[in-house]
Amino acid sequence: MITGYNTDVRHGNRVFHVQTEDKGLANPKIETLIYVGGEILDSYRGTYEDLMAEHPVPEGAIQARMDDQHKAVIRDIKNGKYDVTPADPSLAEQSVFNDRPLDQAILEYLQQEGDTDTLELVLDEPMVPKFGEPFQVRIRARLCVSQAPVAGAEVTVRLMSSLKKAGSLAAGRTDAEGAFSVQVDLPPSQPGHLALQVSCASEFGNDEVRALITA
Known part of the structure; x- marks a missing residue:
């Protein structure tokens, strides 16, 4: 420990x-x-x-x-x-x-202190994934200060579990407007807690969003 x-x-x-x-x-x-x-x-x-x-x-x-x-x-x-x-x-x-996490914490702290323009993920609506149903992932990557879209950022969609290793569901890149959309199939209800994690990485930093998967 x-x-x-x-x-x-x-x-x-x-x-x-x-x-x-x-x-x-x-x-x-x-x-x-x-x-x-x-x-x-x-x-x-x-x-x-x-x-x-x-x-x-x-x-x-x-x-x-x-x-x-x-x-x-x-x-x-x-x-x-x-x-x-x-x-x-x-x-x-x-x-x-569901907060914007953790991997970007240090860069965000620097952004607050010195106006560093770092990447952030934006949701136009809350993510509400449900067990056993297809889910449409829609995110936008932009810069915190200038609000400019981040094109070509790497996006990974993963299934997080409290009982086993995370599994990849989809991957791709943001388009010229910083947008990314993909449909993923979610598993039926199973033991433990499951969450959908969307991560984004670029030269401007990293960010992610998470949402619990519910019945």
Whole structure:
């Protein structure tokens, strides 16, 4: 198990305590808890199951994911995500899971500090994938500051599972307008939690979006 992070973040008139820890190789998850006044306000759970295929598992890669996840949550706090907190805990968890992630956290932090124009993924409507049904993936890649489309960015659509390695569903590149669309077939309901992950990479950075697959 790798040493975690603890950070106090002052935003508005509140102090948020952000705690990130590795749950260990027997449970390859990274958990970030957000506290206010000693009570848990929200949580985020990432995974590094895809790294388990490597022997030994690279600790440096796990540490990098912890660092990215921790900084991404701090970024969300500073951006006002928790200025209004969902009353329903399940809605809060769903919101966290669908956030633009984690691989772009450091670049986004730099963007906030120095107006670095980095890639971001945009959804025209929320992703609501369902078990056993075809799903049309539609995303747009653009730059954060200038809003210019990013053409030719590599896009990968994967099926994420809490019980097994991620599987690839589709891949391609964004068009001249930064758009990408593909239909994927989703599996029937199965044990564990499944999510659809859309990742995008270009010379301007990386970004991804995720959505839980529901019945």
